[in-house]
Amino acid sequence: MSSTTPLLDVSGLTKHFPIKGGFPIRRTVGAVQAVDGLDFQVHEGESLGLVGESGCGKSTTGRLITRLLEPTAGKIVYRGRDITHADRKQLAPVRSEIQMIFQDPYASLNPRQTVGKIISGPMEINGIDPSGGREKRVRELLEIVGLNPEHYNRFPHEFSGGQRQRIGVARALALEPKLIVADEPVSALDVSIQAQVVNLLQKVQREMGIAFVFIAHDLAVVRHFSQRVAVMYLGKIVEIADRDDLYGSPRHPYTRALLSAVPEASVDTAPRDRIRLTGDVPSPISPPSGCRFRTRCWKATEKCASEAPPLARVEGDAAGHLTACHYPETEQTVPAPRLAKDPEAAA
Ligand SMILES: Nc1ncnc2c1ncn2[C@@H]1O[C@H](COP(=O)(O)OP(=O)(O)O)[C@@H](O)[C@H]1O
Ligand code: SF4
Ligand SMILES: [Mg+2]
Secondary structure, three states: OOOOOOOEEEEEEEEEEEEEEOOOOOEEEEEEEEEEEEEEEEOOOOEEEEEOOOOOOHHHHHHHHOOOOOOOEEEEEEOOEEOOOOOHHHHHHHHOOEEEEOOOOOOOOOOOOOHHHHHHHHHHHOOOOOOOOHHHHHHHHHHHOOOOHHHHHOOHHHOOHHHHHHHHHHHHHOOOOOEEEEEOOOOOOOHHHHHHHHHHHHHHHHHHOOEEEEEEOOHHHHHOOOOEEEEEEOOEEEEEEEHHHHHHOOOOHHHHHHHHOOOHHHOOOOOOOOOOOOOOOOOOOOOOOOOOOHHHOOOOOHHHHHOOOOOEEOOOOOOOOEEOOOOOOOOOOOOOOOOOOOHHHHO
16 A cells, blocks of 8 residues: 555545434434534554544544444545445454544443453454463553553552553554544543653554544644644534644634643743633534634634635645635734624624
């Protein structure tokens, strides 16, 4: 396979959860537009960061890629193979290559199984017998993730939160995956432990050449982990770029706002005025017309309410830097932070 063929190629990916209502006959009365037309690629060994506030569709995206959820529309191509609607049997060979690490390391580990059983489970299910046996492989994996191989027979509750997430990583590695979707893998951990787990994932990515989709709700966590970063808002990608382009010259007002919330010390770019995002994320059941960010955007005009901005390259930006905004930020203009107002409410 040529190195330019993406490992994962997602286009128009959409997930609408139907809302049932009515009596006596239940019918579909609406839909939660959780994910609405995503386009992105992940190359072999690369890490793509997926960032946005809670509820913007990150977990749904992760579950679509790993095919835990059935897409409503769009296409998922993995190593040149269309797996969008592949059934269980067709997915079997791919399942082992795409693994997921979850946010809550306790909820995702069976409390009644020993660590050995948890980590060897995927090998058992997939009928994989490593040379030297499964137990030997589990001990190796425990060592790789920084746990004591002697703790093979212990149960999840005997470990700390950070150690449990290491168990989750070992389980994900058991099948030698090519892609790991990590859904806020450190959000539930103590701040003091987060860096250790991020470092472990980074080691895994670099030394084993595993590609990552790393989901996070803020831009600080993915900064040192992901070569490319996509910012999501209400089910859509509003900006995607190589790391340095995104952090160095953010174009979308939402990216700008998220970045201004990151402590200066962790961002080695020019100091920025702090922008406070006001108001809640609108409901994905009836998202705002036009640009979905307009109800919180300090630059919104009538055009923003009537026309959805396409995800496109802003003149002068690098080839892979795409922004969905009618009035992208320029490096010269630093917006005066003021309350976002709804252009409709003002009318
Ligand atoms: N199974 C489901 N049924 C209905 N709505 C859902 C379901 N899963 C997620 N949602 C909704 O889809 C939206 C996106 O959710 P999610 O992908 O979990 O966002 P994030 O991970 O970014 O916080 C939210 O409004 C959420 O309530
Ligand atoms: S399109 Fe308009 S509302 Fe949307 S982010 Fe750009 S300026 Fe703000
Ligand atoms: Mg989530």
